[in-house]
Amino acid sequence: MPGWALDLAAGFSLGFGLIMAIGAQNAFVLRQGLRREHVGAVVAACALSDAALIAAGVAGFGILVERAAWIAPLFRYGAAAFLLFYGARAAWSAWRGGEALDPAAGGRQRLxxxxxxxxxxxxxxxxxxxxxxxxxxxxxAxxxxxxxxxxxxxxxxxxxFTALGFGARLLxxxxxxxxxxxxLDALIALVMWAIAAALLLAEG
Structure with a gap:
């Protein structure tokens, strides 16, 4: 097998392994897939964002991120605040009884x-x-x-992301x-709060 094919397979396997972990982004894609709301747009947004970040890493920008000490705290606290808020929304939805189950019914969120x-x-x-x-x-590198x-x-x-978003309808x-x-909303709230807590308690 040629070297480029080995590198292609290595990139695919490592990338897939890293992205499979349950996180805030994956939970959101799963929920959109279940509700069948803007699934294509959400999948495209996630995939294109990852493509841009992967391209930056392959181009060597990881070194700059490691050396800029102010970047990590900025994103850590900003992300924690957002995740706490989003988790509260999910918890409220779970307490209230969930949103409309029919994507064609009221409660559909705009794009x-x-x-x-x-x-x-x-x-x-x-x-x-x-x-x-x-x-x-x-x-x-x-x-x-x-x-x-x-x-x-x-x-x-x-x-x-394609499998997660469009495959969710099987459930x-x-x-x-x-x-x-x-x-599901209760679990999403717990995931969001757990990630936020891990970010706030992280060192550095």
Missing amino acids: GPTLATCLALTWLNPHVYLDTVVLLGSVA QAQNRLAFGIGATAASLVF SPLFARPVTWRV
Whole structure:
């Protein structure tokens, strides 16, 4: 197997492994997929954001992020505040009984606010920079073909978000029950608050 193919496979496997972890972004994509609201736009926003960050890491910007000491605290506290707020919204939705289960019913959110929330969950998360710009960037620097490695990691992001967003509808029968939505919202709130707590308690 040629070297570029090995680097492509390495980038795909590492990128897929990093992105699979349950986090704020993945929870949001899952929820949009279940509600069938702006799924294509949300998947595209996540995949394009990851592509930009991976490209920055492959280009060597991870070194700049590591040396700029003020960047990490700025994103850490900003992300924690946003996640606490978003977690409170999810908790309130769980307490209230969930939103409309039928995407065609009332309560459908407009595209603008949906994309704003998606991008905030993506770009305000310091772990995104650690995984894409720093970690993937440092591994890409050791590859024989950095471009192939970056393409593989970007493809992994696209495949994962597409499967998560559009595959979520397979769970629709389960989420036809209001109690299931309440449980999902409660779990999302706990995930958001747990990530926020980890950010606030992190050193550095």
